[in-house]
Amino acid sequence: MGQDKFKKLAQALKQSEVLDYDQAWSMPRSYYIDEDIAALERERLFGREWLCFGRSEEVAKTGDYMAFQLCDEPLVAVRGENGMLRVFSNVCRHRGALLAQGSGNRSRLVCPYHQWSYDFEGGLAGAPRMESHKSFDRKSCRLPEFPVEEWHGFLFTNLGRNPEPLTPRLEGLSALIRNYHMEEMKLRYVADEIWHTNWKCLIENFMEGYHLTPLHKTTLHPVNPTRLCSHFPAGDAYFGYNAGYSPDLPRSNKGHPDLTEAEVDNCVMFAIPPGLVSGCGGDYSSFICVQPEAIDRVKARLGLIFYGDGWTDDAVAHAVTLFNDTMAEDKDVLVGLMAGMASAHHSAGPLAPADFEGPVLDFYRYYSRRMQQALSGA
Ligand code: FES
Numbered sequence: 129m130g131q132d133k134f135k136k137l138a139q140a141l142k143q144s145e146v147l148d149y150d151q152a153w154s155m156p157r158s159y160y161i162d163e164d165i166a167a168l169e170r171e172r173l174f175g176r177e178w179l180c181f182g183r184s185e186e187v188a189k190t191g192d193y194m195a196f197q198l199c200d201e202p203l204v205a206v207r208g209e210n211g212m213l214r215v216f217s218n219v220c221r222h223r224g225a226l227l228a229q230g231s232g233n234r235s236r237l238v239c240p241y242h243q244w245s246y247d248f249e250g251g252l253a254g255a256p257r258m259e260s261h262k263s264f265d266r267k268s269c270r271l272p273e274f275p276v277e278e279w280h281g282f283l284f285t286n287l288g289r290n291p292e293p294l295t296p297r298l299e300g301l302s303a304l305i306r307n308y309h310m311e312e313m314k315l316r317y318v319a320d321e322i323w324h325t326n327w328k329c330l331i332e333n334f335m336e337g338y339h340l341t342p343l344h345k346t347t348l349h350p351v352n353p354t355r356l357c358s359h360f361p362a363g364d365a366y367f368g369y370n371a372g373y374s375p376d377l378p379r380s381n382k383g384h385p386d387l388t389e390a391e392v393d394n395c396v397m398f399a400i401p402p403g404l405v406s407g408c409g410g411d412y413s414s415f416i417c418v419q420p421e422a423i424d425r426v427k428a429r430l431g432l433i434f435y436g437d438g439w440t441d442d443a444v445a446h447a448v449t450l451f452n453d454t455m456a457e458d459k460d461v462l463v464g465l466m467a468g469m470a471s472a473h474h475s476a477g478p479l480a481p482a483d484f485e486g487p488v489l490d491f492y493r494y495y496s497r498r499m500q501q502a503l504s505g506a
């Protein structure tokens with residue numbers, strides 16, 4: 129029985145690789161609601177892929193630190209001398225207390241329990257009253273370190289061993305968003321939320337423009353209507369679409385001077401799976417860092433980043449309200465979607481044309497590339 133469900137999903141994913149956009153179908157429900165498949169994803173995707181955990185400006189200065197959790201790993205990002213960003217295990221080498229909480233600025237990480245301290249290269253800097261211990265080598269005592277990459281202001285780390293670098297695999301996407309200069313945008317809104325849906329539903333929802341007009345009639349439709357969506361080709365480590373801005377929309381901030389007129393009128397919706405989706409616009413951009421907590425619970429870190437200094441608090445608040453109202457509509461429909469998935473009467477449905485639901489197929493294909501081996505061998 130267990131083998132069967134893996135086989136069925138593996139077959140559906142294989143189909144998604146060979147069928148074109150105008151022949152694509154959605155996935156069987158096991159994709160979204162099966163515990164064994166979720167456990168495999170934890171290992172193969174979230175345990176091996178690059179995961180976004182925040183923005184460069186959150187740890188901008190020497191001495192800045194930020195604690196966070198990725199899946200079950202407590203981690204801490206620190207900015208050391210020469211702007212060097214590192215990510216360490218946030219677990220004290222003495223008896224395992226958490227070193228840092230939240231974020232701040234300091235010269236060392238100091239454990240609150242017995243005050244062992246660590247420098248920003250991960251080495252043990254102090255361990256009070258431990259000199260007489262016979263078999264403890266202070267010099268080799270270090271915090272485990274994780275790889276880190278900064279890309280257009282987004283911070284990524286990886287829980288796997290010797291992962292292939294991410295940035296070279298994002299070249300095609302970098303070309304699409306370069307002129308927007310997201311690395312210059314500043315975080316002015318961030319919220320940690322739990323969404324009661326499968327993490328893949330959240331990503332699929334963010335990455336398709338088919339629902340913009342019908343679901344977001346009074347919120348996002350006047351800004352980015354479905355009719356102005358167009359698909360762009362996916363790469364190995366990204367996929368997405370362009371969401372055109374309505375010509376009826378008055379837009380005061382035109383973004384970076386490098387932007388072409390066509391770019392000013394376009395929002396690049398992209399995903400760097402499995403953990404990041406973003407809507408890159410000239411004036412401001414949104415993003416969600418995604419990690420699953422259960423088949424029907426996903427931890428979502430939502431943020432808005434703004435280009436330029438001309439933003440008043442009111443203008444920021446207006447953007448935040450639009451974002452939150454839109455996300456509330458998404459959240460509602462995604463909770464219902466989980467009930468639909470659990471129904472014995474659920475079956476796969478046809479996907480809309482590439483411009484509208486093409487990225488959903490791109491996501492299946494990405495998933496298939498990373499998971500096919502584990503599903504077939506299970
Ligand atoms: S657990 Fe950190 S100093 Fe004891």
Ligand SMILES: [Fe+2]
Pocket residue numbers: 333334339340343344454458
């Ligand atoms: Fe939406």
